[in-house]
Amino acid sequence: MLPHPPASQWQDAVQNMLALQRPEQAEQLVRQQLTRNPQDVFTHILLAFALYQQHRLDGARQAAQQALALNPAASEAFYVLFLVEDQAGHGAARARALRSALRLQPFNSKYLAAQAQLYLHQNQPAAAQAAAEQGLAHHPTHADCLVARADALRAQHRWPELAPALQQLLAAHPNLPKAHLLLGHEAMRQKQYGAAQAHFQDVLRLQPLNQEALQEASQAIRRQLLISRWALGLDQYLTFISEGTKKGQLKAWGHFLLILIPLSLLCIPLLLFMGFEAVYWRLHPQVRRLRNRPDAAMPYAQETLYRYGPAAALSLLVISLLPGLIWGLLQLGVGEDSLGPGLTGGLTTVVMAIIGAFKHASDQPVPEKSPLGGVGVAAAVFAGSITVACWPAAWPYGPPLSVLVAGGLLVYIFRRMGAAAA
Template identity: 70%
Template sequence: MMPGTPAARWQDAVQNLLDIHRPEQAERLVRQQLALNPQDVFAHILLSFALYQQSRLEGAREVAQQALALNPTASEAFYVLFLVEDQAGQAPARAGALREALRLQPFNPKYLAAQAQLHLHQNQPAAAQQTAARGLANYPSHAGCLIALANALHEQQRWPDLAPVLQQLVAAHPTMPKAHQLLGREAMRLQYYAAAQTHFQEVLRLAPTDATALHGASQAIRRQLWIGRAAVWLDNYLTFISEGTKQGKLRAWGHFLLILIPLSLLCIPILLFMGFEAVYWRLHPQVRRLRNRPDQALPYAQQTFWRYGPVAAFTLLLLAWLTGIFWLLVWLGVPESSLGPGLTGGLTTVAMAIWAAFKHASEQPLPEKSPLGKVLAAALALALSITCASWSATWPYGPLGILGLTSWAGFIVFRRARAAA
C-alpha cells in the first residue's frame, strides 16, 4: 500500500486516534470503511482494538474472530484477542491466543513483550527475562521488551544488570512515563530519594493523572524528612512483627516479647507520633503541590478527619469499654497486682490493633459522610466510663450500664463491618 493513498490515510487516522485513546472516533471511522469494504481484515482488527479500548469485550472478541475467519493467519487479530481475554480474565484463552500469534510471527517484539509480561504475572521472572531478551535480539530499543526485562531483573534482584537496562530504556524513550517510573522505583530502592522525586515528577509532567507516580513522588518527599524516615522505619518494624507472628516466625515472636513492656508503656505516644507524622507529611507544601492543592488552603484537614474519624471513634469506644472491663475485674475482687501482666499485654494488643486499623483506613476510599457525630458520641462514652469508674457513688450500676452500652455499640460496629465486607 502506497503512502498517501486513501486506504493508507484512513488507517493512519485510525491508528492516531487509538494512540491518543479516542476509541469512539476510531470506531466510527473504521465502520465507515467496513461499509465500503466488509472483507477488509485489517479494518476488522482495528475495530476490535477500538472496542477493546472501550471495554466492550464481547464485541471486540466477536470482531477479532471475524477477522480470523477472513484470514486465519492474521497474527494481529490473535494479539487483540489476547488483550481481550486478558482483560476478561480468561487465562487459557489468553495463553492460546498469544501462542497462535507467536506461532505466526515468532520474532515479533510486541508479542514477545506480551509473553514476557505473562511470565511475570505467573511469577516466572527467569522465563520473562529470556523471552524479553529474544525480543531485544533483533529490536534492541523495543520499549515493551525493555520494560519486561527491567521488571524481570528487578524481581530476581539482579541489581547490577538492571541499571544498564534502565539507562537504555530512558535513552531510547526519554518521553515515556514508564521509563521514568522504573527509574524512580530503582532510586527509591537505593535510597536516592531526591533523584526518585525528580523521576516521579517527570512522570507526572508527562502523565499528570498517573496515580503510581503521585504515590511514589509523595513517598520520596516523605523519606527526605527525618520524621518521615522514622515513621517509615517504625511502620516497617511493626509490620514485620505483626505479619511474622501471624505466620509463626520465631524471630518475630522474639521481637514481640522484647518490646512488649516498652510498647505497652509508650503505645499512646507512639500512636500520637505516627498520627502527627501522617498529617505533617500530607500537609507538606511539596506534597500539596503534587496533589494540586494551594498551600494556603486546608482541604486535606477535612479529608483527614473524614478518613480517620471512624477509626478514632472506634478507638475511643474501645477505651471506654476497656475502662469498664478493668473496673469490673477490680469490683469482682481480682487483685490489682495481678492485673499488671494482663494490662501490659492488653495495651500492647490494643495499640497494634489501633495502628493496623489506621493503616487500613489510609488505603480505603474517602467516606461520603462526616464522622463527627460518631467521634463525639464515642468521646462522651469514654468520659462517662472514666467518670463512673472513678466515682464510687455511681457503683455498681453506672459502670455496668456504660459497659453494657459500649458492648452493644461495639457489637453494632462489628456487625456493620462484616456486612460491608
C-alpha cells in the same frame, strides 16, 4: 462526490487516532471504509482495535474473528484476540491466541513482549526475561520488551543488571512514563527519595492522571521528612521483633524482653505518634501541590496542629479514662487473666475510634483558634491518670478522681460540639 483518501493515508489516520486514545473517531472512519471494502482483512483488524479500546469486547472479538475468517494467517488478528481475552479474564483463550500469533510470526517483538508480560502474570520472571531478550534481539529499542525485561529483573531481585537495563530504557524512550515509574521504584528501593520524587513527577508531567505515580510521589516526599524516617525506623524495629520472635530468633527475643515493660507503658503514645505521622505528611506543601490543592495560608506545622490538635486532645482524654477504670476493676476482684482479653478488645475499639477521629478531622476546615491549650490540659490529665493509677500513695481516691476529671472534660467537649452543630 469527494475523492477517497488513499488506503495508506486513512489507515495511518486510524492508527494515529488509536495511539491518541480516540477510538470512537477511529471506529467511525473504519466503518466508512468497510462499507466500501467489506473484505479487507486489515480494516477488520483496525475495527477490532477500536472496539477493544472502548471496552466493547464482544464486538472486538467478532471483528477479529471476521478478519481470521477472511485470512487465517492474519497474526495481528490473533494479537487483538489476545488483548480481548486478557481483558475479559479468559486465561486459556488468551494463551491460545498469543501462541497462534507467535506461531505465525515467532520473531515479532510486540508478540514476544506480550508473552513476557504473560509470564510475569504467571510468576515466571526468568521465562519473561528470556522472552523479552528474544524480542530485543530483533528490535533492540522495543519499548514493551525493554519494560518487560526490567520488570523481570526486578522480580528476580537482580539489582546489578536492573540498573543498566533501566538506563537503556530511559535512553531509548526518554518520554515513556513507564520508564520513569520504574526508575522511581528503583530509587525508592535504594532510599534515594529525592531522585524518586523527581522520576514520579516526570510521570505526572507526561501522564497527569497516573494515580500510581501520584501515590508514589507523595510517599517519596513523606520519606524525606525527619518525622517520617523516625516512624519508618520504629515500624521496621517493631516488625523485626514481631517476625523474629515468631521465627525463634534469639536476638529478637532479647530485644522483646528488653523493651517489654517500657513498651507496655508507651504503646498508646507510640500509636498516637505513628498515627500523627501518617496524616502529618499529607499537609506538606509539595504533597498538596501534587494533589492540586492550594498552598496553606498558614505554616505547615501550624496547620497540622490546628487541624489535628482537637482530635489529639479528645483522644488523650478518652485514653485517660482507662488507667482508673482498669484500677477499679482490679480492686473489685476481676482477675488479670480475665481482664486481658477484654482489655485487648477495648484497646482495639479505642484505637479504631482514634483513627476515625483523625480521619474526620482531615476532612474538616482548619479551625481558627489554637488548640494548644486543650492539648496541654488533655496531656496533663493523661499523665495524671497514669501516675495516680501506678502510685499506691494516691489510692483509693486518686484513680476514681482521674476518671471523674477526664469524664467531666469529655462531657463538656461533647456538649460544646453539640451546641456548635445546632
